[in-house]
Amino acid sequence: MQLAMIQDKLIPMEELDPVYLDRGIFFGDGVYEVVRSYDGKVFALQEHLERFANSLAAIRITNVDIGRIRAQVEKAFATAAIADAKIYFHITRGSGPRDHAFSADLQPNFFLTVTELPDDTEDKTKGVALSTHPDLRWKRCDIKSLNLLPNVLARQDAADKGCAEAILVNESGFITEGSHSAFFAVFGHPPDKEKGVWGPLKQALQTAPLNANVLPSITRKYVIKAGEEIGLDIVEESLTPQQVRHADELFIAVTTRDIVPVVKFDDAVIGDGTPGAQTKLLARRFHEFTK
Numbered sequence: 001m002q003l004a005m006i007q008d009k010l011i012p013m014e015e016l017d018p019v020y021l022d023r024g025i026f027f028g029d030g031v032y033e034v035v036r037s038y039d040g041k042v043f044a045l046q047e048h049l050e051r052f053a054n055s056l057a058a059i060r061i062t063n064v065d066i067g068r069i070r071a072q073v074e075k076a077f078a079t080a081a082i083a084d085a086k087i088y089f090h091i092t093r094g095s096g097p098r099d100h101a102f103s104a105d106l107q108p109n110f111f112l113t114v115t116e117l118p119d120d121t122e123d124k125t126k127g128v129a130l131s132t133h134p135d136l137r138w139k140r141c142d143i144k145s146l147n148l149l150p151n152v153l154a155r156q157d158a159a160d161k162g163c164a165e166a167i168l169v170n171e172s173g174f175i176t177e178g179s180h181s182a183f184f185a186v187f188g189h190p191p192d193k194e195k196g197v198w199g200p201l202k203q204a205l206q207t208a209p210l211n212a213n214v215l216p217s218i219t220r221k222y223v224i225k226a227g228e229e230i231g232l233d234i235v236e237e238s239l240t241p242q243q244v245r246h247a248d249e250l251f252i253a254v255t256t257r258d259i260v261p262v263v264k265f266d267d268a269v270i271g272d273g274t275p276g277a278q279t280k281l282l283a284r285r286f287h288e289f290t291k
């Protein structure tokens with residue numbers, strides 16, 4: 001008799017709910033997205049759907065209608081009637097007997113949640129601490145895959161140290177991104193003649209370039225746009241933890257939290273230990289995009 005056991009209950013294989021045979025559980029064989037709304041309006045849905053389509057194509061899930069996904073997201077969001085919502089959805093390759101190889105006729109499984117997303121005002125006002133962690137992920141981090149174990153372990157390591165995010169450092173000693181966020185530094189404080197402080201006329205906003213080592217963050221795209229609009233030089237070059245310790249400002253950027261200022265990086269205090277002026281300006285500009 002072929003059977004399964006769920007907790008302590010034995011179930012004949014033919015009676016097992018296919019949800020237990022989801023390839024997402026066996027292999028993390030699927031991709032996901034996180035979208036949010038501000039004040040009743042979903043932000044950047046088109047960009048998230050395009051990235052979702054790219055992730056699906058990259059893992060060879062071909063039989064998904066993105067127009068239908070958009071309709072499902074919109075229907076769920078309208079039904080939930082939550083003004084500031086987090087919308088999570090994923091598609092796995094489907095359910096079937098555990099076999100690494102997959103057949104093209106599997107039916108993808110779709111799952112979505114709409115939940116409340118309160119603003120983390122305290123973190124934004126005070127700034128957060130980050131800790132570095134080796135980047136133990138695979139070589140296609142541009143795919144928003146359900147395989148998140150290295151991200152989970154890094155994030156927990158940061159939490160154990162009282163930090164809000166783990167900043168991942170690759171084998172070459174360069175920062176890629178956060179466990180679940182993009183990472184930015186601001187360099188070059190402006191000159192202040194009255195105080196006799198030297199500095200360049202233009203400050204630079206720096207983040208890692210987009211390649212297979214990082215997720216093409218949607219928030220990153222809008223932060224860069226905001227940076228250009230407030231007159232910052234945009235530098236898409238990888239940073240080392242050593243460089244970052246001497247940054248004037250740091251922040252993380254992610255759909256669920258938009259821009260969160262960073263005031264501590266491992267044991268280094270950043271700037272004067274409070275959220276930086278450019279970070280605040282960027283956050284203000286960013287919020288205009290969400291309206």
Ligand code: PDD
Pocket residue numbers: 034177178179180181182215216217218219220253254255256
């Ligand atoms: N995380 N980098 C990684 C590894 C991420 O997981 C995320 C998003 C980002 C930021 O991407 P975006 O700006 O498009 O949200 C960068 C999501 C929200 C999550 O896993 O919950």
